[in-house]
Amino acid sequence: MSAPFGSYQAEIYLQGLNGVVPPFTTDAGALEESARQVLEPGPFWYVAGTAGVGATARANREAFDRWRIVPRMLRDATRRDLSTTVLGTAMPAPVLVAPIGVQSILHPDGELATARAAAALGLPMVLSTAASHTIEEVAQASGDGPRWYQLYWPNDDEVCASILGRARAAGFTTLVVTLDTWTLAWRPHDLDGAYLPFLRGVGTAIPFSDPVFRAGLAQAPEDDLTAAVLRWVPMFTGTDKSWDRLPFLRQHWDGPIVLKGILHPDDARRAADAGLDGVVVSNHGGRQVDGASGALDALPAVVAAVGDRIAVLFDSGVRTGADVVKALALGARAVLLGRPVAYGLALGGEDGVCHVLRSLLADLDLTVGLSGHRSVRELTPQLLHRRP
């Protein structure tokens, strides 16, 4: 039986008897505005911004709005168990912390704070290749917490193999290969401020601490930052890979491998045929192809194509417990939480991330129960109604 996450609600109300209110908002819709008040425009827009005019990010939310939950009554859902296991990773609820790069622009503790908060709750954290702390530092902060590693696939095979070897050695179990960001999209919010952290050597801790990457430099990154940046940036962006390169990853990763950024069922089928272990249905939160399908709109066809063969995970637009219920009911095995975690980090470091995660889990727990269910396995499409 997983922890009764809904008890965060009682905890908050009881604190209120002492005149104490939560340090951060519990309203998922208000987090972005709260974070805006504590961040400089560059970092704020790096998180809140989208590709183009934001059509895909809007589509993500609209897709959730099209589905409505139809709660069932008198089914004794007082005791609930949200726990699940995905690709061998046990988790107290089907929620992972999405890979988010350059977290030190939001809080000095960056990924370390996120790792501690996720581990305290037992939720898996997916560490980005674009992290501002090293693989080993994040592993230490994560302790016994479950952790997956997200790869931005470098063009240099030796550097790639070295990074993968480090991640495996540091206890990262599943590899998440992000396919939709082999180059950055047109992101006006960042362009207008000419803000790209990587060019300033932020979000480069993993390559800069990598022995193979460092061996390819005339001088260490500490001595010549520009040269190191100019070697890394073209190495991890600018070149698309093809399906025939996937065996390389299999050779260098002996755990499960998941492809992130899948929207088309044919790509999902191809991943299953290629022997991959899962996909993340995602449009990168609307940060890549503007005018793309809302991610939730793409989920049912992917589940229909491969849901019985490989694990289908989901992200892009998840904000509330009801959102998680909808994605799970449509066949996702688990969801990844993105921007809300970044806003929590900005607002209060580890405490902020912890609050955001506990709020989502409480909301999820209560919504599962109030809709008449006791476990996430019971959530099926029959729970949902699609608005005309």
Ligand SMILES: Cc1cc2nc3c(=O)[nH]c(=O)nc-3n(C[C@H](O)[C@H](O)[C@H](O)COP(=O)(O)O)c2cc1C
């Ligand atoms: C600031 C920011 C940085 C991100 N960095 C990465 C990254 O390094 N690797 C990756 O695979 N996805 C990255 N993502 C995408 C997330 O993993 C996830 O797909 C996205 O946030 C989901 O959309 P949502 O936050 O609107 O729900 C990033 C997203 C944001 C907002």
